[in-house]
Amino acid sequence: MSKSKKKFTQRFTVLHDLGRYLWKNKLWWMMPIVIILGGIALLMIFTYNSSVVPFTYALF
Numbered sequence: 042m043s044k045s046k047k048k049f050t051q052r053f054t055v056l057h058d059l060g061r062y063l064w065k066n067k068l069w070w071m072m073p074i075v076i077i078l079g080g081i082a083l084l085m086i087f088t089y090n091s092s093v094v095p096f097t098y099a100l101f
Contacts, residue, residue, distance in 0.1 A: 059075065060072070063075070
């Protein structure tokens, strides 16, 4: 396994485990909530110090 692929899989192991836990315990209906909250978190991270910040305030 290449070094970059190993690093990629280590980063997303938590997401995989969370998805597997939700599916195993029949909490699959919570997946859209987790995805939406993750999307909002990514939006906030990527627009932290940019010129897009005023537009993100208008969304919320």
